[in-house]
Amino acid sequence: MATTITLVQGDITEQHVDVIVNAANSSLLGGGGVDGAIHRKGGPDILAACRELRAAQYGKGLPTGRAVATTAGRLPARWVIHTVGPVWSASEDRSELLASCHRESLRVADELGAKTVAIPAISTGIYGWPMEDAARIAVEAVQQAETRVEEVRFVLFDERAYEAFAAQVR
Ligand code: AR6
Numbered sequence: 001m002a003t004t005i006t007l008v009q010g011d012i013t014e015q016h017v018d019v020i021v022n023a024a025n026s027s028l029l030g031g032g033g034v035d036g037a038i039h040r041k042g043g044p045d046i047l048a049a050c051r052e053l054r055a056a057q058y059g060k061g062l063p064t065g066r067a068v069a070t071t072a073g074r075l076p077a078r079w080v081i082h083t084v085g086p087v088w089s090a091s092e093d094r095s096e097l098l099a100s101c102h103r104e105s106l107r108v109a110d111e112l113g114a115k116t117v118a119i120p121a122i123s124t125g126i127y128g129w130p131m132e133d134a135a136r137i138a139v140e141a142v143q144q145a146e147t148r149v150e151e152v153r154f155v156l157f158d159e160r161a162y163e164a165f166a167a168q169v170r
Contacts, residue, residue: 004151005142005169009162012155013041016076018114019069021105023122024082026061028054028068033125038080042073046080065100067108079112081105085123088130095137098123102141106149115150121161131164139168 012020012034023034028050030039039046049070053062062068067083083101086094101122109117122138123129142152156162 003142003145003147003149005139006151006153007156007162007165007169008153009156009159011037011157012118012120013037013075015118015153015155017116017118017151017153018077019079019081019105019109019112019117020072020075020077021067021117021119021122022080022082023085023120023125023127024062026058026063026084028058028062028082031126034120038075042075042080045071045073050082065097065104067101067104069108069112077118079114081108081117083122085127085129088123088128095133098129098134098137099141102138103145106142106145106147106152109149110147115148116153117149117151118153118155120155120157121165124161131161132167135161135164135168139165 022038025031064084064086067081069079069081072080083105086097124131124134154165
């Protein structure tokens with residue numbers, strides 16, 4: 001069955017889905033933006049799980065474009081999948097890494113048996129990626145992914161982000 005892409009304007013921490021994707025950094029120890037909101041609302045179990053992952057596998061950090069799952073703590077989701085988006089660069093094409101964040105998140109979601117996955121506009125905040133370009137890369141990556149996930153819900157924080165994603169799925 002094909003994956004359905006849906007769009008909502010809102011806060012990703014409030015989504016009732018199997019998986020919430022976090023726009024993390026390679027330290028896995030939290031930060032601002034979506035990452036800060038997820039750790040704040042999800043509580044300390046998420047950070048504890050991230051610390052365990054670091055100790056076991058990612059002492060040098062989770063590479064850009066990769067994804068790992070933890071508990072979702074007190075959030076209404078079952079799991080958080082942490083992925084590290086690329087920092088925007090005007091001189092270097094990093095779009096393959098941004099596409100990889102989406103593919104890898106869906107691959108990990110498949111491993112968990114997740115059917116509904118909420119994804120924010122990865123790299124478009126602190127990491128500076130232009131919204132229209134990020135929306136195109138994100139939507140194409142999900143459309144081309146081979147996954148058993150039934151719904152990918154892009155959760156966009158403001159109207160500008162929502163409109164940029166809407167232009168790609170029309
Ligand atoms: N729900 C949905 N979208 C949100 C939310 C929310 N609660 N909060 C912000 N956004 P960012 P990045 C939007 O900066 O660019 C962190 O410090 C926001 O408007 O969260 O990938 C990490 O630790 C923007 O459109 O992620 C990394 O160091 C989008 O989510 C770094 O930021 C992504 O913005 C990652 O930067």
